[in-house]
Amino acid sequence: MLLWRYICHVQFLVMLGLYIWLGLTPSPELYVPIFNDKLMHFSGYFVAAFSISFAYPHQRALLKASFLILFSIGIEIGQHFMPPRTFDVLDICANSVGVLVGLTCVYLLTRNAPWFKQFLFLGSD
Numbered sequence: 001m002l003l004w005r006y007i008c009h010v011q012f013l014v015m016l017g018l019y020i021w022l023g024l025t026p027s028p029e030l031y032v033p034i035f036n037d038k039l040m041h042f043s044g045y046f047v048a049a050f051s052i053s054f055a056y057p058h059q060r061a062l063l064k065a066s067f068l069i070l071f072s073i074g075i076e077i078g079q080h081f082m083p084p085r086t087f088d089v090l091d092i093c094a095n096s097v098g099v100l101v102g103l104t105c106v107y108l109l110t111r112n113a114p115w116f117k118q119f120l121f122l123g124s125d
Helices: 002-024 037-055 061-080 089-112 114-120
Strands: none
Touching (some): 037 061, 061 089
16 A cells, blocks of 8 residues: 555656646747636646645645645746746636635545545555
8 A cells, every 4th residue: 555655655756747847838829729717727736736635645634735735836836937938827816716715625526425535545644
């Protein structure tokens, strides 16, 4: 079960690396089709909430939310220095809502679906 937790940590770190790369590359549309910017921000950070929850299931939701929101703010600040990218407060809002909705879903699933809780905490102490 230690392998499971290792895999969860690796997938979270890979996801962060991917978000940094996509967030700071000059033309992300060359690699990912853009269909609705704010929806993509929301969904990306919704997925990030699940990802961090599997990597660190025992951490408090407030700490996980704070990390992901500050991470997204950091990427937005980085975009300010990477033309043609720009800083956008609405992107931060979409990211933050995605994090909060994602962590709320994880919480509800953990409380109401025993199979999910077992899957989330697989390999934990």
